[in-house]
Amino acid sequence: MERNTPIEMISFCQGDGRLRPLRFRLADGTVVRVSRVDETRLLEAAGVTALLYFCRAQIAGRELRFQLRYLVKSHRWVLFEAG
Amino acid sequence: MADRIIYHVDVNSAFLSWEACYRREHLGDEQDLRDLPSAVAGDKEARHGIILAKSTPAKLRGVKTGEPIWQARRKCPDLILVPANYGLYVAASRRFIALLKDYAPVVEQYSIDEAFVDVTGCRRLYGEPVQAAHKLKERIHRELGFTVNIGVSCNKLLAKMAGELEKPDKVHTLFPQEIGEKMWPLPVGELFSVGPASRARLEQIGVTTIGQLARMELSRVKALLGKHGEHIWNYANGRGPEELEAEAPPNKGYGNSTTLPADITRPDQGRKVLLSLCETVGARLRADGQRGRCVTVHLRTADFYDWSHQTPLPQPSDATLEIWQAACRALDQMWQGGTPLRQLGVSVTRVSRDAARQLSLFGDSYDKLARLDQAVDGIRRRYGEEALQRAVFLQEDGVEHMAGGLSRERRTGVTKPLDEEEEYPE
Ligand SMILES: [Mg+2]
Numbered sequence: 001m002e003r004n005t006p007i008e009m010i011s012f013c014q015g016d017g018r019l020r021p022l023r024f025r026l027a028d029g030t031v032v033r034v035s036r037v038d039e040t041r042l043l044e045a046a047g048v049t050a051l052l053y054f055c056r057a058q059i060a061g062r063e064l065r066f067q068l069r070y071l072v073k074s075h076r077w078v079l080f081e082a083g
Numbered sequence: 084m085a086d087r088i089i090y091h092v093d094v095n096s097a098f099l100s101w102e103a104c105y106r107r108e109h110l111g112d113e114q115d116l117r118d119l120p121s122a123v124a125g126d127k128e129a130r131h132g133i134i135l136a137k138s139t140p141a142k143l144r145g146v147k148t149g150e151p152i153w154q155a156r157r158k159c160p161d162l163i164l165v166p167a168n169y170g171l172y173v174a175a176s177r178r179f180i181a182l183l184k185d186y187a188p189v190v191e192q193y194s195i196d197e198a199f200v201d202v203t204g205c206r207r208l209y210g211e212p213v214q215a216a217h218k219l220k221e222r223i224h225r226e227l228g229f230t231v232n233i234g235v236s237c238n239k240l241l242a243k244m245a246g247e248l249e250k251p252d253k254v255h256t257l258f259p260q261e262i263g264e265k266m267w268p269l270p271v272g273e274l275f276s277v278g279p280a281s282r283a284r285l286e287q288i289g290v291t292t293i294g295q296l297a298r299m300e301l302s303r304v305k306a307l308l309g310k311h312g313e314h315i316w317n318y319a320n321g322r323g324p325e326e327l328e329a330e331a332p333p334n335k336g337y338g339n340s341t342t343l344p345a346d347i348t349r350p351d352q353g354r355k356v357l358l359s360l361c362e363t364v365g366a367r368l369r370a371d372g373q374r375g376r377c378v379t380v381h382l383r384t385a386d387f388y389d390w391s392h393q394t395p396l397p398q399p400s401d402a403t404l405e406i407w408q409a410a411c412r413a414l415d416q417m418w419q420g421g422t423p424l425r426q427l428g429v430s431v432t433r434v435s436r437d438a439a440r441q442l443s444l445f446g447d448s449y450d451k452l453a454r455l456d457q458a459v460d461g462i463r464r465r466y467g468e469e470a471l472q473r474a475v476f477l478q479e480d481g482v483e484h485m486a487g488g489l490s491r492e493r494r495t496g497v498t499k500p501l502d503e504e505e506e507y508p509e
Binding site for chain 2: 003004043044045046047048050073080081
């Protein structure tokens, strides 16, 4: 899987401002439901802000781990890396 | 009062570091440009592109900032060049300055990648200045991903000279008792504000180190280099300004410009456009509680020739009418009509908060003007910009009554300096 791929996302905005990824679609049409968020982190490297989500999902009966990112300034989601 | 402690915080190879950090952390590049012979170049395609910043490995191969690309390539054929991305650098710079402002109350931004921080009162909070500087350096690295040098001293000059000592990722002190050992042996050209011309003249009379300059008779330095000689002689002896100019960096101001629907050729038209610009500039100054001392008018002719003229304000002002009168004086001095103009701009600079006005013997209309502006601002804030306008703008000639308008952010005080880029890449 290529790094840093843009994705379409359905996410949940909590009342306290927290943002949680729920379900996303890759360019090829594959839909992935996020089954669990293990950890979230704020990245401000070089002054550019991104929210990092270390997630899991069940795909074809197998559990996959991957990292999603929300780019704050451009309001975009990317699949940063899949392991 | 405790002795003053000033930090000079300087990003190491700023553009290159920011580029490397962005590529690694946000784009997921495996390699780090900082570990490779690499450089940020202005316009890679153009034949005259130059090196804007280089990595340490490139520096070791002899690549220099400011040299043409072809020259750098000759010394370092495998040099990796990346194009400059100013939007990213502005974002990185802002976040860097914001972190410093979060750290200490008084910060003076000196350039895109350097700032002075007054930590005099912070000993209780952060401990010994040198240890605290190491912690600040680590915090910047941890949170923002790039390294800095921190110079520690009791004034800005010595702090900056300390920051220029060995790089990268270092903390150095340069207190007055250390200048003999750490600063005087350095070549005179490394002293702050000694340019190539002064250096050449000093070298001609055999002065090659900062220490030699420091020990010269002041009268001799002045005879050689005039007023500037006195400054650098003081610097060589470790004397320089202590106070930080946190409020009003000289290049910052409040400005606005407008491109006209049709070119204008008459002075009365020009004055009217200036008035509409002064309406918005004045309102923005007042929203930020600032007064300025200088008004600049910028003109662009129909064939794209640009020029500008400045005029001082007799008293620091935020009054629309006073700014407009000054702008009209500037306009009169540069344009008497005729040449068609397509764009006009007004900016107010040398701004500061609470700049005091002297009482005028001949009566000052300022208080009246201030009350009027306050009332106008209040009405526009409540009922919108269109609620109130000067009768002169009722004439249907395409000149808006508040050129450029006031966006909500501007009215609530977040005013941007002129010529700033907003975008950064993903
Ligand atoms: Mg620097």
